[in-house]
Amino acid sequence: MAWVSNLEPDLVLGGPILSLTREILQHHTLKGLVLDVDETLVPLKASQASEELRVWVEEIRPVASLWLVSNNLSETRIGGIANSLNLPYIHGAGKPSRRKLKKAAAAMNLPVEQVAMVGDRLFTDVLAGNRLGMFTILVEPMIDPTQSAYSSPIRDFEVWISQLLGVSLPSKQHKFTKNDKSRQTEI
DSSP states (O other): OGGGGGGSOSEEOSSOGGGOOHHHHHHTTOOEEEEOOBTTTBOTTOOSOOHHHHHHHHHHTTTSEEEEEOOOOOHHHHHHHHHHHTOOEEOOOOTTOSHHHHHHHHHHTOOGGGEEEEESOIIIIIHHHHHHTOEEEEOOOOOOTTOSSOOOHHHHHHHHHHHHTTOOOOSSOEEEOTTTOOEEEOO
């Protein structure tokens, strides 16, 4: 079942996207990021980016081109978030389809091998990025801090199914070797 490897991210962050640093991007020679929106950048019901996220975007922007690519059909919502971050976007992407990710990478004028797909979902973000040959980064969902207990049944189901299929999803960061896609625990 070689297709199962398409569900394995190249890098698993033990936290939200805010823990993705310039050093990590430089270590993996990444020049562009395609970013999922819902629960990757903002909580599901949020219509604006947080100040913390705006600061993160400004820290990352000098080392990587950034595009938002969301499955969300609401152009008003995704466009509003993109505008608050001053980033280009695509809504209604239909991930795991590769078409819109390829369009974003082309707009960055970068080969897909230098672009990472960053998201919180295995069956949309990671699968689409891996199918296109991108470096894939799985982040913890961005949740509403006023929510006392967080539960993501869809994500939990994806992880459970993936593990049944033999996908390894450790909670530590991993080092990616481009030549052989082998993974080693990073210290």
